[in-house]
Amino acid sequence: MLKERLKKVPLKPGVYLFKDKEGQVIYIGKAKALRNRMRSYFQTRDKLDPKVQAMMARVADFDYIVTGTEVEALILENDLIKARQPRYNIDLRDDKTYPYVKVTIGEKFPRAVITREAKDGVSRYFGPYTDVTSLKAVLKVLAEIYPLRTCRNLQRRQRPCLNYDMGRCPAPCRDKISAEDYREQVENIIAFLEGRHHPIIKECEKRMAAAAAGLEYEKAAAWRDQIGHIKKIAAEQKIAFDTPYDLDIIVQIAGERENLLLVLRIRGGLVSGKEFFWLKQAIDEKSSEVIDFFIRQYYDNSQDIPREILVNQLPDDAELLESWLSSQTGRRTRIKIPRQGDKKHLLHRAEENAAALWEEKYQQSLKNWNALLHLSEVLQLEVIPQQIECYDISHLSGTDTVASLVVFTDGAADKKAYRRFKIKNEQNDDYASLRETLARRFQQAAEGNPAFLPLPDLIIIDGGLGQANSAQAVLNSLEADIPVFGLAEKKEEIWIPGSSEPMRLKARDEGLRLLQRLRDEAHRFALQHHQARRSKKLAASELDEIKGIGAARKKALLKSFGSVSRIRQASRESLAAVPGMSKGAAAAVFEYFHPETDNPHLLNNDLS
Known part of the structure; x- marks a missing residue:
């Protein structure tokens, strides 16, 4: 059927979309000649790469969009991947272990806040920072010397807030500071975050000396400690070279299933930030196409594009990317592989960083993948469960029933996909709560809500046979062909819906350990919510x-x-x-x- 339809696809440039039996787009690609490119996927299975075989087993339909040129196809592919986020395309996942400082320069009166969230394309980001305690202490110092507003919504108030009374906010909401003077405060903070620490240290030393002269020894000691925190943050920004380079270095390491992209930002000769991203291997992308995709994603709507980007692998469309970057900045940006001198040495240093990171992270990734392979065998699954969802029903003092949904992607926690459901059913019935949760989750997916897509390969329920049977009944009613199992905590038994006996795996079994980590994470996520609710109730009760x-x-x-x-x-x-x-x-x-x-x-x- 699909092969017959292929004969009608034109030999023109464009973008093609592969869909599964639910109609969800699972892969998007571009082509110079659509029919030829798409036909290559429909060869006999033994001629296809195993990854392509896994995808094609799910393909039930396709669509395509013809474009005028190959460049138009590239741009359209980029936009569609961002909008649809297909599961078999490159999946860009940045590391959220360490926080950044976000300066909201897109606002009239910007703020400086700590964040672990994805970049918004409007603000400036500095970091990541490994010493979170020192970072918080330094921002507190900056707030004393160069106070900025902290409120999320800048609205005109009758009176300034408490922070103004305490000297921690200049109250732009009441016109207590001009936009020009406020902007100067922001520029001073940005200068510090870019590595120019000396003026702040000098100011802290001045205040420490004044406190000591006034016999305020505790205050002097506090300023001494703050100087120590500033020097710790400064230590993360080493001098790169005497030459005040402004450039980014992007190093790519390609593996069988994943790519590591490390970005080293050099501003004024200082390392102003280091980031790394894991890209799930796309079905048919070459290394040069992966870095091409990454550069488009990383610099899209960026407020900080340097004049020069050093790479260890040139992207396929380097000249096109240079034109695109230059159009965003209004000045020329070059992408190149350095061949000699300081810049080659700097690239080598970045490659050493990336290699160490690859070894550390990839070993864990490989361990997770092996656990998934083993789990698919022992549970007799048709596909490797790359996305697993676990559901936990919990209560706060017998009331406030909440369902927690946690997601593991490729064997690791995918916290962006975590969800909570406040149960509407007032009966204190875990089975009814579970049924309601699954029905709502799949209803959101049916309506095309990207927060609930793609659908999982495997569902785990915290509980025994009763919970597993309830979940299976819901999936049957929705005609959702997704395997579901219950994991009973007491004896770590795995229950298959409709079975009379549970499955028992050895305590050291790597598949069982993966499921235990998943279930324990669901418990932690639920407990975190209830602790927050309890604290809020205790706080509110005093005002009552x-x-x-x-x-x-x-x-x-x-x-x-x-x-x-x-x-x-x-x-x-x-x-x-x-x-x-x-x-x-x-x-x-x-x-x-x-x-x-x-x-x-x-x-x-x-x-x-």
């Missing part, structure tokens, strides 16, 4: 004791101040400035936390 503070005011106070401890420190004026708070309600809150005085004016922080 205050007369005149109902649910709306309680919510507004916590939203404005973030915690009960910060509400406790607030002045009457700051409390009254919260939307929905009257002067009387503010007085009630203030006096609740300060019962030691009968004269409220003695505690008015804003009176002289």
Whole structure:
């Protein structure tokens, strides 16, 4: 059927899309001649690469889009892959182990925040940083010397927030600082993050000396400690060369199933950041096509594109990419392999970094893959379970039932795909909660919600035969052909729906250990949620004791101040400035936390 349709595909440039039996796009490719390229996939199975065989076993349909030129096909392919995120295309996964500092330069009054989230294409990012404690301490110092706003939404307020009272915010919301002066603060922080640490260290030393001269030894010691934190952060930005190079180095290491891309950013001769990304091996991509894809993704909408990019593997369309990068910056950007001198030495240094990282990470990746192969054998699965979902139903004190969904991709936790479901069914019934969760999850997928795609290769339920049977019943009703098993914690038994006896694997079995890690991660994810809910309830309960503070005011106070401890420190004026708070309600809150005085004016922080 599909081979007959292939005869009608034109011999023109374009993009082709392979779909599975559910109609989901699982692979997107580009071609100079569509029919010839697509026909190569429909050869006899023994002529295909094993990875291609695995994909073609799922292909039930195809579509294609004709373009005017091969360049148009390249651009369209890039856009479609980003929009559809097919499972068999290159999967770009950055490492989120370490945090970055994000400066939101796209805003009129930017913020500097710690983040582990994906880059938004508008802000500037610095890092990653390995010493998180020192990073937080340094940002605290920067906030004292060059204070910026911390609120997420800059809205005009009747009064500045508590941070302004404490000297930690210049209050742009009340025009207490001009846009020009604020921008200067931002530029000073960016200069520090780019590696120019000396002015900040000098300012800290000046404040330390002033504190010591005033016999404020504790304050002087605190400034001494802050200087130590700054020097720790500075140690992560070594001098690269005497020449103040501004360039990026991209090193690629290609394996059988994955590629490692390491990016070393050099600004003003300093290493200003190092990032690495794992790219799941695409079906038919050469190494030169992988780095081509990566450069397009990495610099798309970037605010920090250098004049020069050094690589150890030239992309296929290097000249086209240079033109595209140059069009974004308004100046020429070159991509090249250095052949001699300092830049070759610098590339070699980056390759050494990448090789060490590859050895460390790839060994774990290989171990995970072997566990998946073994698991597919012992559970007699038709495909290797590259994506596994695990469901856990939990309660907070018998109420607030929540279902947790965790995902392992290629044997490792895929935290971006984790989800929680607040159970709507008020019955305290785990089976009913599980049925509701699965029905909602697959309904989201049926509606095309990318957060719930692709569908898993395997589903694990935290529980025994009853839970496994309930899950199977839902999948049957949805006509979802996905294997499901229950994992009972007490004896680590694996239950197959409809069976009378469980499957028992040896305690050291690598497949069982993988399932245990998955189940334990589901427990951790559920526990994290309940602990957060419990803390929130405890915090809110203290405000419940205050007369005149109902649910709306309680919510507004916590939203404005973030915690009960910060509400406790607030002045009457700051409390009254919260939307929905009257002067009387503010007085009630203030006096609740300060019962030691009968004269409220003695505690008015804003009176002289």
